[in-house]
Amino acid sequence: MSESEYTKIYYGNFILVTRVKDALEKEDIIPIIKDEGESQRLAGYASLNQGFQEVFVHNDELEKANYIVEKVKAEMEASA
Template sequence: MSDSEYTKIYYGNFILVTRIKDALENSDIIPIIKDEGESQRLAGYASLNQGYQEVFVHNDELEKATTIVERIKAEMESTSS
């Protein structure tokens, strides 16, 4: 079991992560965006995950943030049909 105060709520490409980040911030939730591909590039290593990022939120905001992410995912699925 992890002792982290943050939980990953989404993993995806830069465009979708940006949309989720904006929606979270509009709801007064400050997400943490982790970009392993960029970190590896800066360290001089090749990355297979270039352009993909992870979104984390504080556990106190997890329920509200998960609802927002699910809403955005549903919107994206309805527009791609």
């Protein structure tokens, strides 16, 4: 089995994922957003995780991306 070049670093609803995505892009990290619920809906199946998305980044950017995600999560908790 081959290893993926990408690692999941975050899972959440659309709004939270958008904040993480924007923060990553400001640091020139281009994430991949995977929406299983939307994929299942488009294929005609019911989805248990509707509205939740996963954020993946290239393994070369993993350390920097994890730092950014933790920073964004801290900011969201502080404003709650």
